[in-house]
Amino acid sequence: MNKKKITMRILALVAAMSLFGAACGSDDVAVGTGDCDSVDSVSLQLQWLTQAQFAGYYAAVDSGIYADYCLDVTILEGGVDIVPQQQLASGAVDFAISWVPKALVSREGDMDIVNVAQVFQRSGTLQVSWADSGINTPADLAGKTVGNWGWGNEFELLAGARSAGLDPATDFTLVQQSFDMLALLTGEIDASQAMIYNEYAQVLEATNPDTGELYTADDLSVIDWNDVGTAMLNDAIWADGTRLGDEAYADITTRFVAGSLEGWSYCRDNAQACVDIVLNNGSALGASHQAWQMNEINGLIWPSAGGVGVMDSGLWDQTIDVATSESILAAAPDSGAYTTEYAEAAVAILEAKDIDTKGNGWTRATITLNAGGE
Amino acid sequence: MINKRLRMVLTVVVALVVVVALWEGYKWMGQQTDDHWPGTNFGLPTATNDMIMPHASDILGELTVDIRDGRNTLPMYVFLLKKAWFTFQEAAIGFTLGLAIGMGLAVLMARWKVAEKGLLPWINVSQTIPLIALAPLVVTWGRQQSMPDLVSISLISTYLTFFPVAVSGLRGLQSPDADHVELMRSYAAPWRTTLFKLRLPASRPYLFPALKIAGTLSIVGAIVGEISIGTKTGLGRAILEYAQRYAVAPERLYASVIGSAFLGLTVFGLISLTERWVMRRTREVVS
Numbered sequence: 001m002n003k004k005k006i007t008m009r010i011l012a013l014v015a016a017m018s019l020f021g022a023a024c025g026s027d028d029v030a031v032g033t034g035d036c037d038s039v040d041s042v043s044l045q046l047q048w049l050t051q052a053q054f055a056g057y058y059a060a061v062d063s064g065i066y067a068d069y070c071l072d073v074t075i076l077e078g079g080v081d082i083v084p085q086q087q088l089a090s091g092a093v094d095f096a097i098s099w100v101p102k103a104l105v106s107r108e109g110d111m112d113i114v115n116v117a118q119v120f121q122r123s124g125t126l127q128v129s130w131a132d133s134g135i136n137t138p139a140d141l142a143g144k145t146v147g148n149w150g151w152g153n154e155f156e157l158l159a160g161a162r163s164a165g166l167d168p169a170t171d172f173t174l175v176q177q178s179f180d181m182l183a184l185l186t187g188e189i190d191a192s193q194a195m196i197y198n199e200y201a202q203v204l205e206a207t208n209p210d211t212g213e214l215y216t217a218d219d220l221s222v223i224d225w226n227d228v229g230t231a232m233l234n235d236a237i238w239a240d241g242t243r244l245g246d247e248a249y250a251d252i253t254t255r256f257v258a259g260s261l262e263g264w265s266y267c268r269d270n271a272q273a274c275v276d277i278v279l280n281n282g283s284a285l286g287a288s289h290q291a292w293q294m295n296e297i298n299g300l301i302w303p304s305a306g307g308v309g310v311m312d313s314g315l316w317d318q319t320i321d322v323a324t325s326e327s328i329l330a331a332a333p334d335s336g337a338y339t340t341e342y343a344e345a346a347v348a349i350l351e352a353k354d355i356d357t358k359g360n361g362w363t364r365a366t367i368t369l370n371a372g373g374e
Numbered sequence: 375m376i377n378k379r380l381r382m383v384l385t386v387v388v389a390l391v392v393v394v395a396l397w398e399g400y401k402w403m404g405q406q407t408d409d410h411w412p413g414t415n416f417g418l419p420t421a422t423n424d425m426i427m428p429h430a431s432d433i434l435g436e437l438t439v440d441i442r443d444g445r446n447t448l449p450m451y452v453f454l455l456k457k458a459w460f461t462f463q464e465a466a467i468g469f470t471l472g473l474a475i476g477m478g479l480a481v482l483m484a485r486w487k488v489a490e491k492g493l494l495p496w497i498n499v500s501q502t503i504p505l506i507a508l509a510p511l512v513v514t515w516g517r518q519q520s521m522p523d524l525v526s527i528s529l530i531s532t533y534l535t536f537f538p539v540a541v542s543g544l545r546g547l548q549s550p551d552a553d554h555v556e557l558m559r560s561y562a563a564p565w566r567t568t569l570f571k572l573r574l575p576a577s578r579p580y581l582f583p584a585l586k587i588a589g590t591l592s593i594v595g596a597i598v599g600e601i602s603i604g605t606k607t608g609l610g611r612a613i614l615e616y617a618q619r620y621a622v623a624p625e626r627l628y629a630s631v632i633g634s635a636f637l638g639l640t641v642f643g644l645i646s647l648t649e650r651w652v653m654r655r656t657r658e659v660v661s
Contacts, residue, residue, distance in 0.1 A: 078604045079600075081509045081510045081603070082510065082602070090517075180617070180618055180621040181621045182425065186426075282444040284441075287442070371622075
């Protein structure tokens with residue numbers, strides 16, 4: 001072995017060691033790199049069972065994104081009687097996903113909860129009827145039998161009808177519908193409430209007895225509350241307001257929000273992988289149904305003009321307007337109901353990792369639904 | 375013995391055939407008369423189309439269809455058996471706790487009249503609290519104690535099961551004739567001896583019917599608990615998911631209901647077997 005070779009080796013070794021040292025030295029600057037002194041365990045309460053509506057969180061667990069933020073996240077599914085914000089306020093969980101109006105009602109009832117990231121920038125609620133029913137605008141609901149889920153899911157519909165000059169108490173018949181689309185399919189009701197990412201797809205997975213084929217979008221007429229202007233904000237991440245005063249919890253919140261939003265960015269760019277993650281986590285909904293849901297959920301998040309998770313104050317105000325005019329809320333909530341502090345910090349972290357946080361280039365994919373959503 | 379077994383199998387088969395025949399017959403009739411009672415304008419209580427009443431063959435066929443369960447693909451009946459096994463465990467914990475608490479209360483009330491007067495009304499009141507109110511309380515409390523949701527669900531099951539045990543247990547413990555109690559007293563037997571030698575054996579005919587009710591209730595409690603809490607496993611979860619998908623796959627909901635009926639019958643059978651075993655083993659004690 002000649003001298004030159006040995007010198008080269010020593011040089012290479014020194015170079016490698018200094019690189020390693022640089023990586024260690026960046027400990028206190030870079031968040032989300034998987035360089036952890038300790039790992040914090042946190043729990044997240046969902047509103048419902050495992051489905052693509054929550055894909056970002058499952059993806060962040062399964063693909064190790066939360067681990068990069070030194071978090072060990074346990075996801076708890078919702079059930080019929082589980083109210084996520086109650087679980088949060090009682091201290092049973094660390095974070096909860098909830099629709100804004102529902103959470104604000106609880107907040108008015110003295111639950112100290114804070115919206116720390118507005119993940120969905122649009123509402124997914126539709127009022128769906130058959131194309132030949134002649135229901136195309138809220139005004140057309142007059143005299144019809146109109147289904148809704150109740151339990152706080154009906155506010156956009158009521159406000160939308162009122163904006164068209166209808167009195168929901170007298171101008172049409174409001175009926176409580178079940179959580180499937182049976183009542184619309186059997187003709188019991190004229191217009192049915194449906195989430196664009198779930199129940200709407202169910203109709204397209206059902207067979208039209210007249211043709212023997214699946215129903216198509218042409219068979220349906222849709223009122224989208226985003227267009228009517230009575231849309232209310234859906235899924236957001238809520239944290240415990242009292243605990244945010246505690247530095248450790250505030251730090252965990254920043255990391256949790258960043259990890260979650262990175263999960264959602266991952267699902268934007270890897271929709272099919274996220275569908276698989278959801279199915280792996282045990283959803284009984286079929287593969288094509290989940291693919292549809294993933295696509296539509298991405299449509300509710302992207303593009304996020306102000307950065308993913310950052311509250312659009314215009315939509316917040318619209319949500320509050322509808323909520324107060326419908327007497328859902330007695331008064332507008334105080335300014336502590338939401339903060340953009342954590343989402344903005346998260347967006348900065350993601351941008352430092354070269355992750356697109358606005359998704360301006362995202363386009364809706366075309367999903368083919370199979371019978372029964374399989 | 376063989377004859378007896380054969381007869382039992384035949385009974386089950388005949389019962390199944392009758393149920394299927396009734397189902398299909400009603401459906402056929404409804405299809406002929408456009409969902410009216412024949413020759414009248416009176417509507418049938420339920421519609422008979424394939425969405426509301428799928429063909430029995432479709433429902434049974436659904437049991438063998440492959441479905442995806444997380445990372446695995448397996449036949450529906452295996453999937454349901456897996457879910458049923460989990461629900462069974464929850465129910466078994468609930469049943470055992472309910473039995474212990476119920477019998478404890480029954481003995482307490484049999485021993486002291488004042489305990490009966492004080493406790494019995496509350497035991498009755500306890501069953502008027504709707505599960506829908508109780509379930510979130512139990513699960514929130516359980517999570518605050520860092521208990522797994524399985525324990526919370528078992529506690530809901532316990533809540534349903536302790537009641538028939540306590541009430542029938544008390545009735546059973548009080549059932550011995552006054553003569554027998556007098557006799558024990560004449561021997562100067564302590565209360566404990568009277569309990570084990572006289573009262574407990576005498577309570578068996580009252581207790582076992584109550585245990586059969588409690589067994590099925592424990593399954594109901596576990597399933598209701600699963601639905602209300604939304605745990606990852608169990609038959610309740612399967613029912614909840616398929617109920618949501620009823621409009622596009624009604625057979626699946628029926629299949630999962632068959633699964634829970636099967637589990638209920640299994641538990642009922644297990645308790646009946648235990649009853650026969652206990653009765654045979656302890657016959658000498660009382661007769």
